[in-house]
Amino acid sequence: MKPNALAEGIRPGRMEPEALAEGFCDIHPPLTPHEAAVAADRCYFCHDAPCIAACPTEIDIPLFIRQIATGTPEAAAKTIFEQNILGGMCARVCPTETLCEEACVREVAEQDPVEIGRLQRYATDTLMEAGVHPFERAAPTGKRVAVVGAGPAGLACAHRLAMKGHEVVIYDAREKPGGLNEYGIAAYKTVDGFAEREVEWLMQIGGIRLEQGRALGRDVTLGELRQDFDAVFLGMGLGAVNALGLEGEDRSGIDDAVDFIAELRQAEDLARLPVGRDVVVIGGGMTAVDAAVQAKLLGALNVTMVYRRSRARMNASRKEQDHAARRGVKIVTNAVPVAVHGNGAVREVEFEFVEDDLTPTGERFRLPADQVFKAIGQRLEGEGLPEIDRGKIAVTGAGRTSVEGVWAGGDCAAGGDDLTVTAVAQGRDAAEDIHAALGR
Amino acid sequence: MANLATDFLGIKSPNPFWLASAPPTDKEYNVRRAFDAGWGGVVWKTLGLDPAIVNVNGPRYGAVWGPDRRLMGMNNIELITDRPLETNLEEIKAVKRDYPDRAMIVSLMVPCEEEPWAWILKRVEETGADGVELNFGCPHGMSERGMGSAVGQVPEYIEMVTRWCKANTRMPVIVKLTPNVTDIRKPAAAALAGGADAVSLINTVNSITSVDLDLFAPEPTIDGKGAHGGYCGPAVKPIALNMVAEIARTPELSRLPISGIGGITTWRDAAEFLALGAGNVQVCTAAMTYGFKIVQEMISGLSQYLDEKQIALPELVGRAVPNVVDWNALNLNYVTKARIDQDKCIKCGRCYAACEDTSHQAISMSPDRKFEVIDAECVACNLCVNVCPVEDCITMERMAAGEVDPRTGEVVREEYANWTTHPNNPAAAKAAE
Numbered sequence: 001m002k003p004n005a006l007a008e009g010i011r012p013g014r015m016e017p018e019a020l021a022e023g024f025c026d027i028h029p030p031l032t033p034h035e036a037a038v039a040a041d042r043c044y045f046c047h048d049a050p051c052i053a054a055c056p057t058e059i060d061i062p063l064f065i066r067q068i069a070t071g072t073p074e075a076a077a078k079t080i081f082e083q084n085i086l087g088g089m090c091a092r093v094c095p096t097e098t099l100c101e102e103a104c105v106r107e108v109a110e111q112d113p114v115e116i117g118r119l120q121r122y123a124t125d126t127l128m129e130a131g132v133h134p135f136e137r138a139a140p141t142g143k144r145v146a147v148v149g150a151g152p153a154g155l156a157c158a159h160r161l162a163m164k165g166h167e168v169v170i171y172d173a174r175e176k177p178g179g180l181n182e183y184g185i186a187a188y189k190t191v192d193g194f195a196e197r198e199v200e201w202l203m204q205i206g207g208i209r210l211e212q213g214r215a216l217g218r219d220v221t222l223g224e225l226r227q228d229f230d231a232v233f234l235g236m237g238l239g240a241v242n243a244l245g246l247e248g249e250d251r252s253g254i255d256d257a258v259d260f261i262a263e264l265r266q267a268e269d270l271a272r273l274p275v276g277r278d279v280v281v282i283g284g285g286m287t288a289v290d291a292a293v294q295a296k297l298l299g300a301l302n303v304t305m306v307y308r309r310s311r312a313r314m315n316a317s318r319k320e321q322d323h324a325a326r327r328g329v330k331i332v333t334n335a336v337p338v339a340v341h342g343n344g345a346v347r348e349v350e351f352e353f354v355e356d357d358l359t360p361t362g363e364r365f366r367l368p369a370d371q372v373f374k375a376i377g378q379r380l381e382g383e384g385l386p387e388i389d390r391g392k393i394a395v396t397g398a399g400r401t402s403v404e405g406v407w408a409g410g411d412c413a414a415g416g417d418d419l420t421v422t423a424v425a426q427g428r429d430a431a432e433d434i435h436a437a438l439g440r
Numbered sequence: 441m442a443n444l445a446t447d448f449l450g451i452k453s454p455n456p457f458w459l460a461s462a463p464p465t466d467k468e469y470n471v472r473r474a475f476d477a478g479w480g481g482v483v484w485k486t487l488g489l490d491p492a493i494v495n496v497n498g499p500r501y502g503a504v505w506g507p508d509r510r511l512m513g514m515n516n517i518e519l520i521t522d523r524p525l526e527t528n529l530e531e532i533k534a535v536k537r538d539y540p541d542r543a544m545i546v547s548l549m550v551p552c553e554e555e556p557w558a559w560i561l562k563r564v565e566e567t568g569a570d571g572v573e574l575n576f577g578c579p580h581g582m583s584e585r586g587m588g589s590a591v592g593q594v595p596e597y598i599e600m601v602t603r604w605c606k607a608n609t610r611m612p613v614i615v616k617l618t619p620n621v622t623d624i625r626k627p628a629a630a631a632l633a634g635g636a637d638a639v640s641l642i643n644t645v646n647s648i649t650s651v652d653l654d655l656f657a658p659e660p661t662i663d664g665k666g667a668h669g670g671y672c673g674p675a676v677k678p679i680a681l682n683m684v685a686e687i688a689r690t691p692e693l694s695r696l697p698i699s700g701i702g703g704i705t706t707w708r709d710a711a712e713f714l715a716l717g718a719g720n721v722q723v724c725t726a727a728m729t730y731g732f733k734i735v736q737e738m739i740s741g742l743s744q745y746l747d748e749k750q751i752a753l754p755e756l757v758g759r760a761v762p763n764v765v766d767w768n769a770l771n772l773n774y775v776t777k778a779r780i781d782q783d784k785c786i787k788c789g790r791c792y793a794a795c796e797d798t799s800h801q802a803i804s805m806s807p808d809r810k811f812e813v814i815d816a817e818c819v820a821c822n823l824c825v826n827v828c829p830v831e832d833c834i835t836m837e838r839m840a841a842g843e844v845d846p847r848t849g850e851v852v853r854e855e856y857a858n859w860t861t862h863p864n865n866p867a868a869a870k871a872a873e
Contacts, residue, residue: 041507044829047789105786109830
């Protein structure tokens with residue numbers, strides 16, 4: 001056991017390097033050609049397949065699986081990329097258990113769906129590893145579009161616009177492009193710098209310029225963009241993290257889960273990344289699971305995820321919850337934080353059990369905590385944005401905002417479900433709409 | 441447990457499962473292991489005259505695969521035994537001596553002259569073998585030398601050679617037929633005329649299993665070239681069943697015992713051959729795919745089936761033959777409609793795609809993927825049953841007499857009536873008054 005394993009406080013080096021490497025390796029290793037052939041065999045090639053309807057980007061899943069089964073994963077990849085240019089990332093991070101694989105008729109038949117996600121990865125990896133970009137840019141139209149945010153929505157939008165021959169400039173606040181793909185997803189879901197490689201691969205279409213470190217509102221305004229470009233797409237995601245609203249929330253040791261995940265994703269050496277001994281994660285979504293599991297993998301002794309409603313209401317799928325439990329994360333439900341205790345640094349968080357409708361029960365408990373991660377959602381920040389609907393940019397149709405010539409998609413737009421794949425669909429569809437509008 | 445002991449031409453074996461003449465029965469080592477595993481008999485791989493033939497030194501087999509790379513069909517370009525005749529004869533004698541309760545049949549193929557047939561039959565008799573099988577079936581290699589299917593495709597040759605053999609041995613003579621003919625009844629009749637004690641069928645079907653799309657050559661490919669081979673395995677079973685039935689239901693041939701061969705993989709396949717008139721069965725590809733142990737499933741499965749049916753093995757033989765008829769004897773008043781069991785349906789929609797695109801537009805699909813049969817369109821073709829991935833989810837249900845078929849608007853009639861009396865048949869015989 002490492003000397004630091006049991007030490008209190010937020011400190012690095014709780015785990016042996018081998019254990020770290022094992023914990024953070026690819027959670028779903030790629031299928032071998034033989035495994036892919038066996039998995040592809042199981043697809044029934046359904047008519048008007050339910051899996052297609054369940055995919056936000058409506059990938060023709062039976063077709064691409066048949067293409068894999070007949071030995072042409074390259075053609076399968078093209079089928080995928082035609083609908084979803086980030087099909088490689090989606091194959092890794094989609095909660096397929098609540099999307100395509102939940103709809104698979106073999107889930108109905110034998111509670112064992114075709115491994116659509118892993119097959120998608122097999123196909124997309126094959127083509128991407130060959131360095132092939134299967135699309136060509138149309139002749140230049142002379143039109144220029146600004147895209148704000150180089151996350152899934154912005155990248156999908158930019159690629160589709162570039163394909164149509166438009167000139168695209170992406171403004172992104174961070175140092176690296178990719179958005180949440182690069183900064184916001186558990187490391188074991190996208191290993192070996194895949195997010196970065198995927199952006200490089202996507203950029204091969206040409207006609208897209210990346211402007212990193214340029215934030216909307218700070219370095220550039222929507223007014224300027226509207227003036228300089230023929231159209232604007234807003235896909236900058238959600239910048240701010242919701243607060244607990246508790247006294248003592250500013251104590252040291254209380255951090256945003258998204259910052260922890262981002263830091264971890266960018267860390268050169270995980271052995272040097274500090275983590276608490278007793279970690280409490282507040283929230284019940286994918287971000288909460290990603291933070292909790294990774295804290296555990298870094299060597300935290302006790303990790304507890306506390307969610308205010310029942311397990312069934314968690315945004316994290318049952319599969320994600322089980323994954324967390326398997327990794328040793330304790331999940332407490334129907335409890336809300338009521339106080340933070342400690343002297344300077346956090347020492348304990350006090351919770352109260354609540355009914356499903358959040359009515360307090362009066363039953364309270366305390367969890368020791370030297371590190372607390374808040375994962376109770378994010379919100380849109382910024383001024384001078386188009387009309388807002390319940391905290392997000394209001395859109396109609398394919399992402400049209402209240403402002404002429406301005407579209408929006410991804411997490412910053414109203415109506416989505418905060419999934420990578422949904423963001424891709426919205427970015428793509430907005431691009432088609434922008435293209436149609438520019439052609440008039 | 442049902443008694444599976446079989447008497448075929450007076451040759452007794454503990455069960456009706458024999459290994460066919462092929463690589464599994466090429467030598468003593470294999471046959472001893474086969475008998476130890478439980479096989480009732482073997483047909484020793486075809487013997488010829490010395491010097492022994494040579495085989496290719498590249499691949500001998502090609503394959504067709506189903507899902508999960510299940511071997512559905514195989515072809516081969518292997519020839520008859522490539523070992524010296526004496527070696528084979530010594531081994532046959534030694535094995536028969538040690539396994540007296542098992543059937544030992546020896547397959548033979550020599551040039552089309554009486555003298556070599558007479559000579560080799562005497563040599564086989566000395567081994568104590570129970571019978572011989574005349575290989576008139578191999579479609580490749582030997583046929584180009586005037587043997588194998590070159591004999592089996594000419595009824596006059598079959599009759600002639602069979603007669604020679606019957607005149608020169610006391611052993612039962614089984615004539616193995618090639619399926620590479622237009623009408624299997626003709627060679628069977630020739631064998632009978634020549635005095636054959638039985639026929640065995642089918643041998644392999646002429647085939648090219650696949651083409652190498654890089655080399656542009658048939659597979660298996662030998663130095664850039666490929667030759668047609670003989671196709672076998674599960675894929676040929678329907679062809680074999682029909683040929684067996686054709687012989688079994690022809691009155692002039694019905695007394696000819698049949699050893700059924702062709703894609704038999706499970707006890708169920710074997711039972712089907714028996715029901716169509718085969719007195720026993722021979723297996724090859726299944727053993728080559730899964731090993732000798734499969735016979736244990738065949739034995740237990742057939743026993744269980746016979747017990748459940750409460751019939752003895754001889755009662756199964758030929759039991760389905762009376763029900764094999766020509767098309768024009770089928771009852772046109774038997775009206776059925778497809779029924780989809782909604783509890784079993786997994787909503788894949790394959791029945792819908794098949795019916796809508798390629799048949800009679802007789803299945804409806806609701807927005808929530810409920811698939812239902814439109815009786816007014818359903819001709820009961822059975823395609824939906826065939827493409828459904830769930831067993832018994834779609835079934836064909838008979839309409840009762842007196843009901844109106846919504847497709848034709850006609851009342852379903854009780855009595856049997858076939859095409860021969862149908863008003864649309866220009867040659868219809870007038871119904872008896």
